[in-house]
Amino acid sequence: MLYPQTNDARMVFSLDGVWNFRTAGENDYPAEWTAEALPEPIPMAVPGSYNDQNDMTDLYDVYGWVVYQRTFSLPERVIDGQRVVLRFDAATHAADVYLNGECIGSHKGGFLPFEFDVTDRIKPGDNLLAVAIDNRINQSTLPIGNEGNVAFFGSDNAGIPSVEAGKRWAKPQNRPNFDFFNFAGLNRHVEIYTTPRTYIADVAVTTKAVTEGLHDGETGPAVIGYEVTLGGASADESGDRVSVTIRDEQGATVATATGTKGEIDLPAAHLWNPGAAYLYTAHVALAGQAKGSDDEYDQTFGVRTVEVKDQKFLINGRPFYFKGFGKHEDSYFHGRGTDQLLNVKDVSLIHWLNANSFRTSHYPYAENMYDLCDREGIVIIDETPAVGMSWPQYTNKPLFEHHQQVIRDMIARDKNHPSVVMWSLANEPWYDQGGEKSENALRYFTPLYELAHAEDPQNRPVTIVCCQNDYTKDLVTRTMDVVCLNRYYGWYNLSGDLDAACYALNYELDWWEKIGKPVMFTEYGADTMEGVHGTHGKMWSEEYQRDYFARIDAEIDKRPWFIGEQLWNFADFVTIQGTMRVEGNRKGILTRDRQPKMAAHFLRDRWAAIPDFGYKG
Numbered sequence: 037m038l039y040p041q042t043n044d045a046r047m048v049f050s051l052d053g054v055w056n057f058r059t060a061g062e063n064d065y066p067a068e069w070t071a072e073a074l075p076e077p078i079p080m081a082v083p084g085s086y087n088d089q090n091d092m093t094d095l096y097d098v099y100g101w102v103v104y105q106r107t108f109s110l111p112e113r114v115i116d117g118q119r120v121v122l123r124f125d126a127a128t129h130a131a132d133v134y135l136n137g138e139c140i141g142s143h144k145g146g147f148l149p150f151e152f153d154v155t156d157r158i159k160p161g162d163n164l165l166a167v168a169i170d171n172r173i174n175q176s177t178l179p180i181g182n183e184g185n186v187a188f189f190g191s192d193n194a195g196i197p198s199v200e201a202g203k204r205w206a207k208p209q210n211r212p213n214f215d216f217f218n219f220a221g222l223n224r225h226v227e228i229y230t231t232p233r234t235y236i237a238d239v240a241v242t243t244k245a246v247t248e249g250l251h252d253g254e255t256g257p258a259v260i261g262y263e264v265t266l267g268g269a270s271a272d273e274s275g276d277r278v279s280v281t282i283r284d285e286q287g288a289t290v291a292t293a294t295g296t297k298g299e300i301d302l303p304a305a306h307l308w309n310p311g312a313a314y315l316y317t318a319h320v321a322l323a324g325q326a327k328g329s330d331d332e333y334d335q336t337f338g339v340r341t342v343e344v345k346d347q348k349f350l351i352n353g354r355p356f357y358f359k360g361f362g363k364h365e366d367s368y369f370h371g372r373g374t375d376q377l378l379n380v381k382d383v384s385l386i387h388w389l390n391a392n393s394f395r396t397s398h399y400p401y402a403e404n405m406y407d408l409c410d411r412e413g414i415v416i417i418d419e420t421p422a423v424g425m426s427w428p429q430y431t432n433k434p435l436f437e438h439h440q441q442v443i444r445d446m447i448a449r450d451k452n453h454p455s456v457v458m459w460s461l462a463n464e465p466w467y468d469q470g471g472e473k474s475e476n477a478l479r480y481f482t483p484l485y486e487l488a489h490a491e492d493p494q495n496r497p498v499t500i501v502c503c504q505n506d507y508t509k510d511l512v513t514r515t516m517d518v519v520c521l522n523r524y525y526g527w528y529n530l531s532g533d534l535d536a537a538c539y540a541l542n543y544e545l546d547w548w549e550k551i552g553k554p555v556m557f558t559e560y561g562a563d564t565m566e567g568v569h570g571t572h573g574k575m576w577s578e579e580y581q582r583d584y585f586a587r588i589d590a591e592i593d594k595r596p597w598f599i600g601e602q603l604w605n606f607a608d609f610v611t612i613q614g615t616m617r618v619e620g621n622r623k624g625i626l627t628r629d630r631q632p633k634m635a636a637h638f639l640r641d642r643w644a645a646i647p648d649f650g651y652k653g
């Protein structure tokens with residue numbers, strides 16, 4: 037799915053800004069709110085989660101529907117004869133969309149874009165756009181919500197008559213089976229864009245071959261592949277009117293091609309490398325058959341290959357070592373809302389930390405961040421919103437079908453980003469119960485692994501992120517291209533005892549050594565309150581977090597097939613309320629307002645001494 041772009045053939049109109057907003061009901065919303073002006077609305081900024089934007093009402097505990105509304109008008113002379121599309125970069129978690137009182141469609145899933153052709157629905161003057169959004173999560177949504185139970189790490193005294201009575205009496209609320217706050221609403225950009233009636237619907241760029249071993253700044257022969265998909269009335273007979281011009285970073289033409297599919301030789305290609313990005317532009321043009329019917333689209337891409345081979349993760353044929361974190365889209369006031377300033381700030385901190393990568397835990401992030409990482413040479417593991425799953429989900433067919441669609445949509449959106457080097461199907465699905473339950477998990481995830489490989493024109497590696505579990509009964513993790521481990525020896529188990537933690541870690545790594553796959557951490561860490569100190573660094577102190585990484589890292593350094601360390605978390609972030617969370621999860625090596633804790637300085641020095649390539653030979 038192409039990101040909207042203004043050029044000689046297309047126009048983008050942003051619908052960001054302050055909308056009107058009302059909370060509605062648990063199971064529905066007033067029909068008149070979709071067709072008439074909202075009564076007594078409150079202001080709500082878009083993009084942004086609604087939860088933190090108003091203190092006159094409790095938007096943290098919304099359970100069910102809210103309605104956003106705004107009007108907009110478009111210049112007739114610009115849209116005349118054009119295709120007009122309404123696009124949501126995301127709406128969390130489910131949305132019904134109404135234009136001028138007519139429902140134009142719905143979407144389920146809170147972290148990927150969706151759009152509607154409104155060509156025949158736009159009217160001159162003001163148009164009324166109403167969006168009803170449902171924030172409820174349950175056993176059949178991604179992410180997973182608990183039903184009639186406690187939330188992730190929730191505390192309970194089940195069975196006590198008064199407590200059970202209180203639970204029955206309590207008003208219904210979301211109970212996330214995941215450890216991040218259920219921020220909701222129009223978290224990302226909303227826009228209207230135009231294209232000609234026959235248009236460029238998609239562009240896929242792949243790297244077929246590169247000159248391996250090139251060092252930063254060197255060039256060598258490479259071959260790229262491309263495929264252009266057309267849409268609209270005359271799509272089928274317009275392929276021969278497609279041309280592709282490859283431009284380098286200076287805008288100079290380095291190659292051309294015609295037709296919707298082919299391979300292009302680049303005799304002196306600059307490779308895209310971590311820490312040394314180089315972006316080309318494929319300028320795709322469709323020559324129209326009448327005035328105003330030409331279309332064009334500029335698709336950036338990087339020339340790079342990704343491959344898992346001999347227990348190594350190769351980028352352009354060289355063994356890459358992941359240094360980085362799991363992150364969240366999370367900040368004061370914006371909630372999970374897109375914040376490009378924060379993206380720029382976080383990328384600057386990734387550089388300051390001498391890191392080179394992160395995982396989009398636990399959902400696909402906004403496109404803007406991937407664009408930024410493309411140009412900054414930062415590597416991404418791209419993850420679906422499948423978090424909080426357990427054995428009841430592995431026989432839930434509607435959920436499986438939704439999971440398949442999410443994988444298709446995530447890859448369709450992110451396939452051209454050189455920064456994306458691996459797909460993560462899920463975070464910490466529980467599947468180590470053994471027996472039928474473990475078998476069901478394998479039957480659930482194996483087709484998803486195959487789907488991700490099939491859907492990706494670049495055929496990147498596929499993984500799943502495995503939680504602290506009985507690895508001997510986990511039949512799934514070992515089948516992935518890379519074994520991604522979330523391990524908390526010394527925190528959630530063997531708490532405070534880093535000697536025993538290191539012993540247990542090595543005990544498990546000895547087991548993985550026999551599996552013969554590359555292994556990396558996608559989570560490891562310790563909750564830390566900034567300002568808490570101690571001469572012997574006890575849990576929650578800054579010294580403990582530093583010592584935790586120092587000790588664990590010394591152990592993984594001894595394993596040549598251990599290909600990366602992504603810790604948990606880049607920064608503190610907000611979660612559901614609970615006895616184990618103090619204004620959220622404090623495992624950040626940065627505070628939520630991005631100030632470094634002691635461990636950040638340790639890791640900055642450690643990572644300065646670890647090269648992106650060849651750390652382990």
Ligand SMILES: CCCCCC[C@@H]1NC[C@@H](O)[C@H](O)[C@H]1C(=O)O
Pocket residue numbers: 214215216398464503504522524528559604621623
């Ligand atoms: C019993 C062990 C469970 C460890 C689970 C660790 C969790 N992984 C997923 C993340 O979203 C959580 O924030 C992390 C944690 O709690 O900080």
